[in-house]
Amino acid sequence: SNKLNIAVIAGDGIGKEVVPEGLRVLEAAAKRYDLSFDFKEHDFASCDYYGRTGEMLPEDWKTRLEGSDAIFFGAVGWPDVVPDHVSLWGSLLKFRREYDQYVNLRPVRLMPGVPSPLANRAPGDIDFYVVRENTEGEYSSIGGKMYEGTDREIVVQETVISRHGTDRILKFAFELAQSRPAKHLTSATKSNGISITMPYWDERVEEMAKNYGDVKVDKYHIDILTAQFVLNPDWFDVVVGSNLFGDILSDLGPACTGTIGVAPSGNIDPTGRFPSLFEPVHGSAPDIAGKGIANPVGQIWAGAMMLEHLGHKEAADGIVQAIETVLSEQKLRTGDLGGPLGTVDCGKAIADAL
Amino acid sequence: SNKLNIAVIAGDGIGKEVVPEGLRVLEAAAKRYDLSFDFKEHDFASCDYYGRTGEMLPEDWKTRLEGSDAIFFGAVGWPDVVPDHVSLWGSLLKFRREYDQYVNLRPVRLMPGVPSPLANRAPGDIDFYVVRENTEGEYSSIGGKMYEGTDREIVVQETVISRHGTDRILKFAFELAQSRPAKHLTSATKSNGISITMPYWDERVEEMAKNYGDVKVDKYHIDILTAQFVLNPDWFDVVVGSNLFGDILSDLGPACTGTIGVAPSGNIDPTGRFPSLFEPVHGSAPDIAGKGIANPVGQIWAGAMMLEHLGHKEAADGIVQAIETVLSEQKLRTGDLGGPLGTVDCGKAIADAL
Numbered sequence A, B: 001s002n003k004l005n006i007a008v009i010a011g012d013g014i015g016k017e018v019v020p021e022g023l024r025v026l027e028a029a030a031k032r033y034d035l036s037f038d039f040k041e042h043d044f045a046s047c048d049y050y051g052r053t054g055e056m057l058p059e060d061w062k063t064r065l066e067g068s069d070a071i072f073f074g075a076v077g078w079p080d081v082v083p084d085h086v087s088l089w090g091s092l093l094k095f096r097r098e099y100d101q102y103v104n105l106r107p108v109r110l111m112p113g114v115p116s117p118l119a120n121r122a123p124g125d126i127d128f129y130v131v132r133e134n135t136e137g138e139y140s141s142i143g144g145k146m147y148e149g150t151d152r153e154i155v156v157q158e159t160v161i162s163r164h165g166t167d168r169i170l171k172f173a174f175e176l177a178q179s180r181p182a183k184h185l186t187s188a189t190k191s192n193g194i195s196i197t198m199p200y201w202d203e204r205v206e207e208m209a210k211n212y213g214d215v216k217v218d219k220y221h222i223d224i225l226t227a228q229f230v231l232n233p234d235w236f237d238v239v240v241g242s243n244l245f246g247d248i249l250s251d252l253g254p255a256c257t258g259t260i261g262v263a264p265s266g267n268i269d270p271t272g273r274f275p276s277l278f279e280p281v282h283g284s285a286p287d288i289a290g291k292g293i294a295n296p297v298g299q300i301w302a303g304a305m306m307l308e309h310l311g312h313k314e315a316a317d318g319i320v321q322a323i324e325t326v327l328s329e330q331k332l333r334t335g336d337l338g339g340p341l342g343t344v345d346c347g348k349a350i351a352d353a354l
């Protein structure tokens, strides 16, 4: 439909600065592409909210988010006040799990005008997707301590992967690979060291590959894979990994394209049963929060991913196009990319370019 | 002592090609620095041996290695014949655990003449150590499968970290940091996502830091840390991480300095109760094995680390010096670094430079 109900959660730190720019650009896209947005802003899923209530989310958060077509999310975390594992497990990680957003999709693309830290890489050289399992794996809630407070203290945490969880993320990744010209899927593993879960992951990859004869498949252990991201980023097309490996690769990939400040992330339930959540890859960045200097591109690009997910590909492409236009001009970039603009002016420039 | 008993295990693939060059350079160092080596070569801990015996190691391997001052190790693994987790857990990982080599020490240094994939980085800009916990953590042998062969199949593997294991690696890392001019320690964590073991790791870092008031300590989540290795490698001095995080960082770091082909690794029991093991960071590299083109520098540098560990710092420095001399000259480098030489000639060049 052309009428979109969007739940907006700015969260903490620079989330509160970049989300308004994301909304600005979405409004501009609405005008140009004949969409209409109903944005509902929520103050929960933030450390402020935690400070007031002792919880990251209200008990009835699902009711409050009911009817949302998607969630437009900033960043959460303010470790001086709330430990990260409390704020994140109480909000973002809860959305991912309880809304079964099992795909975390993260494009890695070298954009025109963004200087890469890698020597001799130009736009077009780096253009791939990280597909991250987003609901299980190393991010587990099972484990605990024993012999607490003594020299014999041990702490365990279980990595849990299921056939259900593994197969569905692999299926998504294989289908994405199949839809792309290179039809190339790389699996991140560590089956030589993590000797129980990871050989199982490899087995499922081999099994799934049988259904996609036209997709070229390879695998790398995560250690050498991070090395190849730096040495040969042009080798990759679709890279699929567990929750932790996907997390690592989707920060490292964007770093190789210049900055994680421009990278977006879609937390997607492909079945459409639950709303999907779109956010920048970067966090709340306490060190630069409140200064008006954060790069809003990651948030704005997340808006484009949201539109594409909701079936408005033309509008999504328009936003990405506008981002490229602005990034290409030094005078329209934010300080982290060597430009003169602050968060708001960069957001305005992208809205104007639409 | 000046008489050193060294167990030599070449292993598989290019291990068999680079180890002889390592020995050549050690012999040259012996001549120059008045040392004498007794090298005892072993054919176990290889997939060939597995093919003949069905085991990676003979039952009496500890007896056979008795009296060794250190182990000079090539690389193990030949996945077409033996699955990696079988070959590695049956050899290298067994040495690390049963010989309690709890420190895995890996220098990351941009060497003269080695082109870095990072733009605008020169020798001196990148010079740090990764200190990796080497006996526990994510590399665990506890876990298993349930509902096997059905759609409900789940697989679990436990990460186990102990106070004993964590504190001793942190102590080593803090002491190393304290001995260096920058006195700067970075801890790799992921306490926002891995919510049980990693907050514990952070706690132990904070606790240990109290004993080292002169060391500047910071921490990064592993995702953004890999990004910073690419964006700001000059920020780091000593980086300490769990078994898995250390594994990743010690491949990524060397990649940022041009190639993992030159990087060495010391698997060290600092108490001296057991022999320590020195190896290149790279693996057996089946794709280039048998061609005589592997870069022997990682193996040779591992020999230097071994000498330093055994108290012969002057000889160790001499080898590193010789490596630098050879790397600086294009015509003395191997093909992976744009030079014309094969494995043997590069080894000879380094021996000559001594």
Ligand SMILES: CC(C)[C@H](C(=O)O)[C@@H](O)C(=O)O
Residues within 6 Å of the ligand: A192, A193, A223, B088, B247, B281, B283
């Ligand atoms: C071969 C493998 C098990 C090993 C590890 O992960 O420890 C290797 O990558 C290393 O870094 O020494």
Ligand SMILES: CC(C)[C@H](C(=O)O)[C@@H](O)C(=O)O
Residues within 6 Å of the ligand: A088, A247, A281, A283, B192, B193, B223
């Ligand atoms: C904040 C943190 C828990 C989160 C994660 O690890 O998933 C973040 O790094 C991300 O990538 O979305």
